Amino acid sequence: xxxxxxxxxxxxxxxxxxxxxxxxxxxxxxxxxxxxxxxxxxxxxxxxxxxxxxxxxxxxxxxxxxxxxxxxxxxxxxxxxxxxxxxxxxxxxxxxxxxxxxxxxxxxxxxxxxxxxxxxxxxxxxxxxxxxxxxxxxxxxxxxxxxxxxxxxxxxxxxxxxxxxxxxxxxxxxxxxxxxxxxxxxxxxxxxxxxxxxxxxxxxxxxxxxxxxxxxxxxxxxxxxxxxxxxxxxxxxxxxxxxxxxxxxxxxxxxxxxxxxxxxxxxxxxxxxxxxxxxxxxxxxxxxxxxxxxxxxxxxxxxxxxxxxxxxxxxxxxxxxxxxxxxxxxxxxxxxxxxxxxxxxxxxxxxxxxxxxxxxxxxxxxxxxxxxxxxxxxxxxxxxxxxxxxxxxxxxxxxxxxxxxxxxxxxxxxxxxxxxxxxxxxxxx
Amino acid sequence: xxxxxxxxxxxxxxxxxxxxxxxxxxxxxxxxxxxxxxxxxxxxxxxxxxxxxxxxxxxxxxxxxxxxxxxxxxxxxxxxxxxxxxxxxxxxxxxxxxxxxxxxxxxxxxxxxxxxxxxxxxxxxxxxxxxxxxxxxxxxxxxxxxxxxxxxxxxxxxxxxxxxxxxxxxxxxxxxxxxxxxxxxxxxxxxxxxxxxxxxxxxxxxxxxxxxxxxxxxxxxxxxxxxxxxxxxxxxxxxxxxxxxxxxxxxxxxxxxxx
Numbered sequence: 001x002x003x004x005x006x007x008x009x010x011x012x013x014x015x016x017x018x019x020x021x022x023x024x025x026x027x028x029x030x031x032x033x034x035x036x037x038x039x040x041x042x043x044x045x046x047x048x049x050x051x052x053x054x055x056x057x058x059x060x061x062x063x064x065x066x067x068x069x070x071x072x073x074x075x076x077x078x079x080x081x082x083x084x085x086x087x088x089x090x091x092x093x094x095x096x097x098x099x100x101x102x103x104x105x106x107x108x109x110x111x112x113x114x115x116x117x118x119x120x121x122x123x124x125x126x127x128x129x130x131x132x133x134x135x136x137x138x139x140x141x142x143x144x145x146x147x148x149x150x151x152x153x154x155x156x157x158x159x160x161x162x163x164x165x166x167x168x169x170x171x172x173x174x175x176x177x178x179x180x181x182x183x184x185x186x187x188x189x190x191x192x193x194x195x196x197x198x199x200x201x202x203x204x205x206x207x208x209x210x211x212x213x214x215x216x217x218x219x220x221x222x223x224x225x226x227x228x229x230x231x232x233x234x235x236x237x238x239x240x241x242x243x244x245x246x247x248x249x250x251x252x253x254x255x256x257x258x259x260x261x262x263x264x265x266x267x268x269x270x271x272x273x274x275x276x277x278x279x280x281x282x283x284x285x286x287x288x289x290x291x292x293x294x295x296x297x298x299x300x301x302x303x304x305x306x307x308x309x310x311x312x313x314x315x316x317x318x319x320x321x322x323x324x325x326x327x328x329x330x331x332x333x334x335x336x337x338x339x340x341x342x343x344x345x346x347x348x349x350x351x352x353x354x355x356x357x358x359x360x361x362x363x364x365x366x367x368x369x370x371x372x373x374x375x376x377x378x379x380x381x382x383x384x385x386x387x388x389x390x391x392x393x394x395x396x397x398x399x400x401x402x403x404x405x406x407x408x409x410x411x412x413x414x415x416x417x418x419x420x421x422x423x424x425x426x427x428x429x
Numbered sequence: 430x431x432x433x434x435x436x437x438x439x440x441x442x443x444x445x446x447x448x449x450x451x452x453x454x455x456x457x458x459x460x461x462x463x464x465x466x467x468x469x470x471x472x473x474x475x476x477x478x479x480x481x482x483x484x485x486x487x488x489x490x491x492x493x494x495x496x497x498x499x500x501x502x503x504x505x506x507x508x509x510x511x512x513x514x515x516x517x518x519x520x521x522x523x524x525x526x527x528x529x530x531x532x533x534x535x536x537x538x539x540x541x542x543x544x545x546x547x548x549x550x551x552x553x554x555x556x557x558x559x560x561x562x563x564x565x566x567x568x569x570x571x572x573x574x575x576x577x578x579x580x581x582x583x584x585x586x587x588x589x590x591x592x593x594x595x596x597x598x599x600x601x602x603x604x605x606x607x608x609x610x611x612x613x614x615x616x617x618x619x620x621x622x623x624x625x626x627x628x629x630x631x632x633x634x635x636x637x638x639x640x641x642x643x644x645x646x647x648x649x650x651x652x653x654x655x656x657x658x659x660x661x662x663x664x665x666x667x668x669x670x671x672x673x674x675x676x677x678x679x680x681x682x683x684x685x686x687x688x
Contacts, residue, residue, distance in 0.1 A: 039445040045537035046528035064449020123477030143458040154629040157449040157571040168635040
């Protein structure tokens with residue numbers, strides 16, 4: 001009888017603290033856990049008693065990598081509660097700043113955290129010695145995303161210029177148009193990066209997921225829409241709590257999310273792409289087809305490619321928004337507090353990020369619920385690991401461990417977010 | 430004759446935090462490869478699988494101490510590193526999660542988690558310096574990446590980092606921003622908050638919300654009375670000081686005056 005355990009006590013190249021544990025007995029998988037030991041921070045609890053206008057800045061501190069998802073998710077929820085809709089150029093600026101976050105976060109993950117797996121490097125800096133141009137171009141691409149965040153948000157991490165109702169200050173047209181040349185370079189550079197990714201060795205591994213993403217009639221949904229899935233979910237944001245439930249498991253300080261009556265769900269780039277392919281621009285659709293992708297994608301290892309398509313989209317969308325931009329008269333819509341409950345959900349780089357708040361007539365928060373994308377993906381990642389390890393148990397420990405880490409990094413899991421989570425342990429006991 | 434340059438070994442640690450401050454290092458797009466040429470990134474799990482054993486020359490510590498396990502882990506960080514530098518409001522003041530220090534944490538756990546027995550946490554969120562000797566603190570929520578680069582350069586050169594401790598007001602005057610409090614009556618913590626961000630908020634017509642924590646010798650009481658004259662009530666003042674640096678002593682004491 002042979003038993004072995006693979007353990008990774010501190011997963012690298014993910015945002016936050018997590019671990020992986022795999023137990024194999026007589027070449028059969030006994031147990032797999034994705035452990036999240038990020039310390040709990042209790043945002044939902046201390047939001048109670050705070051002013052409704054404070055929620056965007058406070059919840060941004062859940063995650064330094066995707067603060068826009070929190071700034072905007074909270075703002076939309078508060079506007080929903082108070083009966084206010086933000087439209088026109090202010091709405092376009094919200095999409096633009098979100099494109100900045102998608103570019104920055106996706107490129108960070110693709111080039112610096114995920115690509116080294118495919119090419120066999122410990123990290124991007126080691127990779128830079130053999131592929132200097134790839135890393136230099138990636139840094140330049142990432143910087144463009146951050147520059148959008150800086151112009152519209154004041155700074156790239158925890159931007160200060162977004163608020164309930166819109167912005168503190170809106171940019172002049174020329175402040176945006178100066179970025180056009182660099183954005184066009186970025187769009188063209190993405191074609192090269194996507195072509196390079198198509199040469200990466202991709203494990204043949206497809207899964208039957210329930211993809212959940214926002215869907216919007218007129219656009220590739222980022223900031224607004226209804227929640228849909230490939231297995232029949234079709235609900236307004238206010239239907240979230242009735243359709244999805246959270247459970248608390250011992251090995252995680254992040255709550256696990258399931259679709260009621262069905263099971264695990266998958267959110268993020270693969271879900272958005274597979275549900276909203278036809279809302280991508282003609283160029284994105286063409287590049288995706290040339291890269292060998294279909295209209296849906298169920299191989300999580302190809303997520304790096306799909307992120308590339310989404311970055312290309314974000315560049316095109318940024319160019320479109322800037323070219324049509326005319327500064328609005330007012331930087332924000334006035335929002336007066338009104339007792340009630342509001343819902344907000346946006347597409348963070350890693351998937352849907354859900355906010356629900358109840359406020360009183362003075363605007364004081366009495367209840368808050370926030371669900372990060374990694375909380376939804378965590379049980380799905382564990383299922384991927386089961387399905388990947390089972391047919392590959394004969395792989396030696398080192399190779400199996402690296403592939404398992406890669407399977408986790410497919411999701412770009414943001415552990416800081418999910419606790420508001422990674423470490424690998426393979427036990428072949 | 431060739432000489433091999435011995436590069437100082439850098440380690441980056443995370444405690445309770447959002448990851449934003451260590452991300453600041455990866456956000457140095459123009460400088461990252463140069464930094465990696467000067468220091469040996471020996472332990473930085475967010476960026477690399479390769480982890481070298483200590484001791485390290487410099488440890489950058491992000492995050493606050495909130496669990497019994499972390500209270501032990503930070504002791505080892507001190508033993509392994511020559512210089513310990515804390516980065517950001519969580520590490521220097523306990524961060525936004527220090528709001529638990531003012532409430533009953535048991536109630537907090539039951540509000541967020543269905544099975545409180547699974548959760549191991551301390552009743553407080555505290556700064557790293559409350560647990561070990563810290564050699565330098567870099568403020569901000571998040572830290573400013575140019576201050577982070579200045580700090581690394583200073584450590585490489587063996588000199589003191591040039592990090593001013595005056596107020597945000599000085600930065601506003603330098604960049605020529607009209608005072609939002611004087612001109613528009615906007616609540617601003619700039620007079621009592623340490624500089625370093627570049628006075629971003631007022632340049633966007635917004636009042637400073639104190640994310641760099643208290644300046645050297647801040648007169649918080651005087652600012653509060655001015656803000657009261659501008660129409661702010663006790664609830665607003667309490668929440669203003671009880672933000673991302675709520676547990677920094679001058680801000681904590683001032684918020685308690687408005688309870």
